[in-house]
Amino acid sequence: xxxxxxxxREEYYDxxxxxxxxxxxxxxxxxxxxxxxxxxxxxxxxxFPLVFSFILSFTTWKGTGPLIFNNFGNxxxxxxxxxxxxxxxxxxxxxxxxxxxxxxxxxxxxxxxNSKRVKGFxxxxxxxxxxxxxxxxxxxxxxxxxxxxxNGLFNSILGxxxxxxxxxxxxxxxxxxxxxxxxxxxxxxxxxxxxxxxLQTISxxxxxxxxxxxxxxxxxxxxxxxxxxxxxxxxxxxxSTIGSFNLFGELMSLFHATGGTGPLNAVITPLLAVFGxxxxxFKLGYASSQAYVYFLLIFVVALLQLRFFNKEVD
Amino acid sequence: xKTITFKILVGLIILTFVLSACAAPAAEVxxxxxxEPPVVETAEPVVEPTTAPVEPPTIEPTAAPVEAPKPxxxxxxxxxxxxxxxxxSLVDDFQKEYPDVELEFVKxxxxxTYQNLQLAVSAGTGAPDVVQIENSRLxxxxxxxxxxxxxxxxxxxxxxxxxxxxxxxxxxGKYYAMPWDSGPVVLYYRRDVFKAAELSDNPDDVSxxxxxxxxxxETCTTIKEKTGKNCFAFSRANNDARLYEITLWQQGLGxxxxxxxxxxxxxxxxxxxxKLGKFWDPMVVSEEQPWTDPWYAELNSPDxxxxxxxEASWMGIFLKxxxxxxxxxxxxxxxxxxxxxxxxRASNDGGSTLAISSQSQNPEAAWAxxxxxxxxxxxxxxxxxxxxxxxxxxxxxxxxxxxxxxxxFGSENTRQIYLKVAKEIPTAYIxxxxxxxxxxxxxxxxxxFATGQSSAADALKAAADRIRAETGMP
Numbered sequence: 001x002x003x004x005x006x007x008x009r010e011e012y013y014d015x016x017x018x019x020x021x022x023x024x025x026x027x028x029x030x031x032x033x034x035x036x037x038x039x040x041x042x043x044x045x046x047x048f049p050l051v052f053s054f055i056l057s058f059t060t061w062k063g064t065g066p067l068i069f070n071n072f073g074n075x076x077x078x079x080x081x082x083x084x085x086x087x088x089x090x091x092x093x094x095x096x097x098x099x100x101x102x103x104x105x106x107x108x109x110x111x112x113x114n115s116k117r118v119k120g121f122x123x124x125x126x127x128x129x130x131x132x133x134x135x136x137x138x139x140x141x142x143x144x145x146x147x148x149x150x151n152g153l154f155n156s157i158l159g160x161x162x163x164x165x166x167x168x169x170x171x172x173x174x175x176x177x178x179x180x181x182x183x184x185x186x187x188x189x190x191x192x193x194x195x196x197x198x199l200q201t202i203s204x205x206x207x208x209x210x211x212x213x214x215x216x217x218x219x220x221x222x223x224x225x226x227x228x229x230x231x232x233x234x235x236x237x238x239x240s241t242i243g244s245f246n247l248f249g250e251l252m253s254l255f256h257a258t259g260g261t262g263p264l265n266a267v268i269t270p271l272l273a274v275f276g277x278x279x280x281x282f283k284l285g286y287a288s289s290q291a292y293v294y295f296l297l298i299f300v301v302a303l304l305q306l307r308f309f310n311k312e313v314d
Numbered sequence: 315x316k317t318i319t320f321k322i323l324v325g326l327i328i329l330t331f332v333l334s335a336c337a338a339p340a341a342e343v344x345x346x347x348x349x350e351p352p353v354v355e356t357a358e359p360v361v362e363p364t365t366a367p368v369e370p371p372t373i374e375p376t377a378a379p380v381e382a383p384k385p386x387x388x389x390x391x392x393x394x395x396x397x398x399x400x401x402x403s404l405v406d407d408f409q410k411e412y413p414d415v416e417l418e419f420v421k422x423x424x425x426x427t428y429q430n431l432q433l434a435v436s437a438g439t440g441a442p443d444v445v446q447i448e449n450s451r452l453x454x455x456x457x458x459x460x461x462x463x464x465x466x467x468x469x470x471x472x473x474x475x476x477x478x479x480x481x482x483x484x485x486x487g488k489y490y491a492m493p494w495d496s497g498p499v500v501l502y503y504r505r506d507v508f509k510a511a512e513l514s515d516n517p518d519d520v521s522x523x524x525x526x527x528x529x530x531x532e533t534c535t536t537i538k539e540k541t542g543k544n545c546f547a548f549s550r551a552n553n554d555a556r557l558y559e560i561t562l563w564q565q566g567l568g569x570x571x572x573x574x575x576x577x578x579x580x581x582x583x584x585x586x587x588x589k590l591g592k593f594w595d596p597m598v599v600s601e602e603q604p605w606t607d608p609w610y611a612e613l614n615s616p617d618x619x620x621x622x623x624x625e626a627s628w629m630g631i632f633l634k635x636x637x638x639x640x641x642x643x644x645x646x647x648x649x650x651x652x653x654x655x656x657x658x659r660a661s662n663d664g665g666s667t668l669a670i671s672s673q674s675q676n677p678e679a680a681w682a683x684x685x686x687x688x689x690x691x692x693x694x695x696x697x698x699x700x701x702x703x704x705x706x707x708x709x710x711x712x713x714x715x716x717x718x719x720x721x722x723f724g725s726e727n728t729r730q731i732y733l734k735v736a737k738e739i740p741t742a743y744i745x746x747x748x749x750x751x752x753x754x755x756x757x758x759x760x761x762x763f764a765t766g767q768s769s770a771a772d773a774l775k776a777a778a779d780r781i782r783a784e785t786g787m788p
Contacts (some may be wrong), residue, residue, distance in 0.1 A: 063436040064459050077783060082776075083758075103754070141607075148608060149601070170551045170601055257603035263551030264761045279429060281751040282454060 040129055056288035074289035084290055086265050087273040088297065090176075091245035094267070097156045098180040098188070098247030099240045103233060105184070106191035111221060113192075114199045125196070129189035139186060140253020142167070147178040172266035175255070179267050182250055187243070191236045234309045245298055246271045270294040385679035386414035392427050393446025395494075395666060398703060399687055402696040408686050415679045423430075424448065428455075430525060434673070437459035441671035443680040449665050450745045452482040452491055452503040457747040461490040462670040467681050468492055471689055475706045478741045483667060491669035492684050495703035497626030498735035499560050499661040501530075501648045502633065504641075505724060507621040511540040517726055520648040525659075526590055527561070530651040534598040537621045544600035545621045547612065548593055550764035552603045555757040556663065557624060558745050563584050564661035565653050568743035569752045569781070575788050577743075579771070579778035586653070587763060587770040594764060614638040624650055626663040627732045630702030636720045642721065649735070660738035665706070704732045748785045755780050 008148045057074055059067045078084055089278055109128060111123045131139070141306075145154045147168035155165040168174040206228070207220045211257040215223065226233070251260035259276070268276075274294065278287035323735050396419050405417065420442065422430060428451055434441035435458050444761060447455055459542060468489045472480060477507055479493035501524055505515035513523065513536065524530040534545030548557060562568055577583060593599045600620055601611040612620050623629065633645060641682050649659045668688060670680045687693050694705035695715055705711075711733055719725040746752075759773035768776075782788070 062458060063432060080780075080783065082780070131743065144607070150608060151611075167551070167601075170549070172551075257606050258552050258554070258757075264765065264767070265758060279432060279750070280754070281784075282432065282458060283751070286784070 004112075006274060007063060035211040053288040053291060057292050059285040060283075061285045063284055070285075071199050073288045075293070077286060078290060078293055081290075083265055083268065083271070084273050084293075087270045088245075088294070090265075090267055091247075091269055092220070093176065094180065094183075094244040094247070094269075095241055097176060098183055099237060099244065102184050102188055102191060102240065103236055106188055106236065107195050107226065107229065108221075108235065109188070109192045110199055112309050113308060114196060128192055131186050131188070132190045134186075136186065136249040137253045139182065140250070140256070143182045143185075143254055147174075147181075149174075169255070170263055172262075172264055174261045175266045179247075179250065179254060179262075182254055183247070186250070187240070191240070193226045194236055195229060195232055202228050230309060234305070237309070238305055241301060241305065242298060245269055245294070248275070270298075328727075331590055342572060355480070355655045361713040369721075384412055384414065385682050387676045387679055388416040388418060389443035389674070389676050389679045389683065390420060391444040391446075391683070392417045392422055392431065392442040393444075393666075393668075394421060394424055394427065395446055395701075395703070396421065396709065396744050398701045399693075402700050404687060404693050404696060408683065411686065412679070412682055414756060415682065417683070431460060431671075432458070434546065434671075439673065441673040443674040443676055445669055445671055445672060446685060447491060447667055447669055449482045449667060450749050452667055452669070453745060453747045454750065456483070456485045456490045456671070462672045462674060462677055463488045463490060464670055464681065465489045465490070466675075467685070471707075474709055476708065476736060476739070478662065478739055479665065479667070479706045481741065482745050483669075489669035492688050493706035494666040494688050495628065495698075496706045496736050496739070497628060497663045497665040498704055498732050498739060499564070499623055499624060499626050499650050499663050500728075500731055500735060501624050501650050502620040502629060502761065503646050503648060504619055504644055505646050506616075506644050507537060507541060507543055507619060508646075510543075511537040511621075513537070515646060515724075517646050517648050517731075520646060524648060524651045526655055526657075527651045527653060531592055531598070534593065534621070535596075538596075538598045541621075543619065543621055544612075545593070545598045546600070546623050547602045547604065547609055547620060548590075548599040549601045549603050550594060551601075551683060551761055553755055553757055553760040553764055554604060555760055556604065558587060558590060558756070558760055559753070560624060560650075560661045560663050561653065562662075563742040564650070564658050564740070566658075566740040566742050569749075569756065570743045570787060571747065572743065576778050576782050576785075578752065578759075578781055579775040584771045584774055587760065587774065589653070591763060591770065600651055610637050614640055616641065616644075626665070627702050627735075628664065630720075630722075630728070631700070634702075643724050647723050647724050647726055647731050648757075658738055658740060660735040660740070660744075662739045666703075698729075702728075702732070704736055748787070751784060752781055 055067070058069050058071065060070050061067055112118055113125055115222075118124070138270045144152075149155065149167045149170050152168065154168070158165060166174055168178045193252060202225065207224050210220045210224050211217070247267075248260070248271050251262070251267055251269065251272055255262045255267060259280070260272050261276075269288070271294075274290045277283045277290060396405075399408075400419075409415070409417075427446065431441060431445055431447075432455075435455070441460065465488045468483075471492065472489070475493045476496050479496060480489070482492040482557075483489055483493070490564065491774045501513075501520070503520055508515045508520065513533070514520065523533045530545075537543055537545055540670045562583065565582065565586070567577065567580070567586065569578050600612060602612060612618070613623065619641075634642070638645075650661060652659045668684045670677050671686070674680050685699075688707070691705075691707060691710045691713070694707050694710050695713055697703055698710070699715055700707050717727060718729065718732055720728045746750075755777040756774070759768075759777040762768040762773040767773075
């Protein structure tokens with residue numbers, strides 16, 4: 001009987017807790033207090049910009065003065081904005097140019113370095129990871145020297161074989177190839193380390209069992225390792241997707257003379273387009289509406305990717 | 315239920331990612347290099363410390379009617395050209411006159427200056443007292459309400475400065491900045507290349523050779539045929555529209571007219587672009603982008619250089635010091651080409667001003683500094699001798715310095731050419747509150763035209779339509 005009443009009381013508290021978030025928070029006020037730095041920072045740097053830029057996206061605000069609303073004027077302007085759509089297209093093009101290749105290469109390298117047969121794997125792991133922590137400005141200058149159209153190293157090497165110089169940084173596709181080379185150089189190590197961490201959780205017995213059953217190492221890689229790595233690869237692909245639309249430092253260093261846009265806006269990304277409208281043109285209202293359209297599109301892409309990768313798991 | 319929560323969560327994370335990434339300022343952007351200080355001229359030019367004819371209006375209009383106390387306190391200064399004042403000991407002399415004013419110089423590149431100023435103005439705190447702003451960006455910051463109305467202080471200087479320098483400093487009859495230097499455009503040319511092409515390297519002869527853009531093209535073709543060298547740097551796919559703007563300015567054309575009507579796609583503008591396009595077919599120019607290492611290299615190279623560069627007088631100090639310090643005596647200065655026979659051979663590119671931020675706690679001291687540096691002939695002339703920043707202050711123009719030969723330019727009397735040009739610069743509507751936006755779209759239009767993707771008329775029409783849509787200008 002006594003036990004029963006206790007149950008009732010607990011139920012009563014449960015129900016009371018369900019009545020409102022306030023009660024819930026009050027109940028766990030100390031834990032919430034201890035993690036409050038996150039909420040405070042999120043409110044200032046996450047939630048506030050989120051809400052404020054949504055409001056701004058309906059205004060012509062330039063950074064100071066009153067908010068003057070122009071209804072959906074900004075969103076109408078986006079429909080005919082060639083630069084903005086070019087930037088979305090560039091994000092997609094860059095994604096297809098480097099993400100599959102980079103992810104595959106990172107996986108292969110991770111598997112190789114995970115095997116105990118490779119001598120000095122720590123050394124290679126460090127070397128491959130090193131570019132990720134190096135300075136992007138310096139890297140941009142080095143890649144300018146490599147891809148320079150007139151005196152660049154690559155064109156000089158092509159010259160030895162009497163191949164006419166390729167206008168790397170002076171043509172749309174040349175610029176994109178040079179950019180992808182820089183991205184893969186800088187980000188391969190990061191992705192490899194993530195996948196390597198994923199590999200460590202996979203028991204080697206699985207591949208060994210497959211080998212005993214007659215699979216070769218390539219089959220084991222594609223049929224055992226890759227499927228088991230799916231969540232890790234999904235993480236890499238989604239962050240790389242967002243990364244290719246969000247490129248900024250890479251562009252600013254490799255194409256600094258044009259403010260990061262590259263020849264004929266060949267490499268301008270949505271982030272750079274938004275940045276330009278906000279911080280060069282001082283059109284903060286228009287930039288906010290671009291940011292929201294961009295967010296909606298990339299959100300849809302991320303959901304599609306989740307569905308695509310998870311359909312078998314579901 | 316669970317997946318929906320998850321999706322919302324993913325959405326929020328991405329949104330925060332996107333927005334917070336947008337808000338991050340370009341901390342690692344490095345753009346135009348700062349003015350570096352190496353000693354330029356060994357022969358100290360005779361600068362007479364003439365007493366300024368203008369009564370320095372340091373007196374605060376409301377406070378004290380008879381004798382105002384000298385300003386005191388600390389002021390902060392942002393910009394990239396203060397070396398011109400420090401290397402000529404003008405700062406020391408200022409401190410002698412105003413011992414109680416403490417100066418803190420913060421050397422930012424131009425892009426960092428603008429970035430930080432924009433954020434400080436928007437935030438309502440953190441702006442400096444004095445800030446250097448180029449004319450190309452000035453109207454934008456005036457429009458942002460970031461600068462102090464200094465009409466009462468600058469009023470006496472209005473008739474003394476180059477008239478066109480005030481265009482961007484004024485809004486609704488109020489003045490927001492004090493002109494520093496003007497940017498008279500000339501033709502810098504390599505004497506050695508002209509000689510190698512069996513052409514005269516005498517400045518007057520070169521001026522005649524490049525009397526118009528058509529004649530300049532002929533000269534360039536000759537140089538290309540005789541020496542294989544490119545005439546000047548004029549990128550196609552990465553064109554920044556600066557030379558096009560110089561060519562518009564000399565004709566008194568621009569991106570809009572005096573009534574604020576967009577003229578980006580006017581027949582005159584299209585014809586101007588088509589004329590410049592002739593330098594690409596056949597190629598007589600190099601494609602290096604301005605302000606990059608290969609561009610510096612081809613200006614500095616002893617034997618593999620370009621033949622010339624059309625640029626404003628402030629290029630002088632850059633050539634002499636960090637761009638082409640090793641080429642002393644190899645350069646000459648001639649007049650720039652006219653658009654057509656008999657037309658104006660003068661244009662403007664860039665030029666700076668000093669302004670006081672509206673957040674300044676000590677505008678009196680800030681104005682004392684600006685007045686001392688830019689309003690006095692002695693100061694302006696000392697900076698000019700060191701930097702080739704042609705003073706916007708016209709009362710300096712009869713000084714003996716303007717007759718001094720310049721050894722870097724083959725002992726040519728370059729300052730007379732700067733002066734001649736400065737007096738003829740027409741008023742043109744290129745800079746303004748929307749210059750950044752217009753320059754961006756026009757640069758893309760030039761790139762499309764240059765790479766054969768579009769005709770000049772179509773490319774400029776598309777740019778003009780976009781500019782009209784985004785600015786709301788007719």
